[in-house]
Amino acid sequence: MKALVLGASGATGKLVMQQLIKKNIQVRIVVRDSAIIPTQVSDNKAIEIIRGNINDFELVKIKELIKDCDTIICCLGHNLSFKGILGPPHKLVFNIVVKIIDTIESQNLNPKFILMSTTAYTNRKLGEINTVGEKIVFSLLKFALPPHKDNMLAADYLVYKIGSQTKIEWVAVRPDSLFDEESKSNYEIYNKKIRSPIFDSGKTSRINVSDFMVELVTNEKLWDEWKHKTPVIYNKFNNEKGSVQ
Numbered sequence: 001m002k003a004l005v006l007g008a009s010g011a012t013g014k015l016v017m018q019q020l021i022k023k024n025i026q027v028r029i030v031v032r033d034s035a036i037i038p039t040q041v042s043d044n045k046a047i048e049i050i051r052g053n054i055n056d057f058e059l060v061k062i063k064e065l066i067k068d069c070d071t072i073i074c075c076l077g078h079n080l081s082f083k084g085i086l087g088p089p090h091k092l093v094f095n096i097v098v099k100i101i102d103t104i105e106s107q108n109l110n111p112k113f114i115l116m117s118t119t120a121y122t123n124r125k126l127g128e129i130n131t132v133g134e135k136i137v138f139s140l141l142k143f144a145l146p147p148h149k150d151n152m153l154a155a156d157y158l159v160y161k162i163g164s165q166t167k168i169e170w171v172a173v174r175p176d177s178l179f180d181e182e183s184k185s186n187y188e189i190y191n192k193k194i195r196s197p198i199f200d201s202g203k204t205s206r207i208n209v210s211d212f213m214v215e216l217v218t219n220e221k222l223w224d225e226w227k228h229k230t231p232v233i234y235n236k237f238n239n240e241k242g243s244v245q
């Protein structure tokens with residue numbers, strides 16, 4: 001089995017890569033020329049490293065990247081710096097989602113495609129609605145923060161343009177507020193958001209996001225359950241509203 005991981009130099013992408021390796025899955029990663037690769041990664045025969053900026057890759061290069069992959073996991077996101085948030089490319093995630101889906105369609109490929117999305121995405125097709133307060137905040141974010149708009153466009157593309165009546169198999173995983181923890185802990189998966197990402201946000205550890213994504217890769221029953229959906233993932237804490245044990 002082989003998986004392509006995009007954003008593997010990032011905080012979640014690197015955990016996804018590590019967990020795939022632990023499951024004996026070959027991994028191909030694309031990292032920018034500036035990325036410093038630890039020797040455990042560069043020396044690991046199970047990891048193929050492609051240097052370059054995924055945002056600049058033409059369709060022909062995308063085809064080379066994905067043609068022998070069973071899974072593609074996209075953990076790309078805009079860097080949390082002034083340049084990363086406000087500078088180009090404003091549609092980093094959306095553009096790569098479109099290119100990957102186009103290539104899967106045109107080449108008649110059949111990989112699983114997993115997008116790291118966010119609870120800031122409201123899946124109206126599922127009947128999720130924003131409160132007036134959320135609508136105001138999300139409108140401001142869409143206007144002021146290009147990365148937010150990018151994430152919304154990318155998920156909308158899968159939900160509305162690709163949908164479920166298709167051979168293309170995708171899942172958009174929606175973590176709430178991300179944080180880091182050493183090891184995997186209990187978490188819960190919901191079809192819809194159970195709390196406001198703006199006014200009552202929950203927490204999701206990156207390691208749990210990566211665990212769920214890798215489970216989707218290896219567990220066919222889980223994949224069938226969540227295929228064409230936008231599952232929401234929250235860490236499960238004791239005595240906390242919405243994610244009680």
Ligand SMILES: NC(=O)c1ccc[n+]([C@@H]2O[C@H](COP(=O)([O-])OP(=O)(O)OC[C@H]3O[C@@H](n4cnc5c(N)ncnc54)[C@H](OP(=O)(O)O)[C@@H]3O)[C@@H](O)[C@H]2O)c1
Pocket residue numbers: 006007008009010011012013031032035053054055075076077078079080084088089092116117118119147151174175176177178179206
């Ligand atoms: N923060 C939250 O609470 C939260 C909650 C839910 C969802 N999310 C979403 O989750 C995603 C991943 O989060 P994370 O914390 O794991 O991200 P991260 O650590 O910032 O990783 C982002 C990845 O994207 C790459 N990247 C950034 N800008 C790029 C560009 N212009 N061209 C090519 N590659 C680029 C980075 O590469 P380099 O290493 O080369 O920079 C890195 O590999 C993001 O989309 C974020 O919006 C965040």
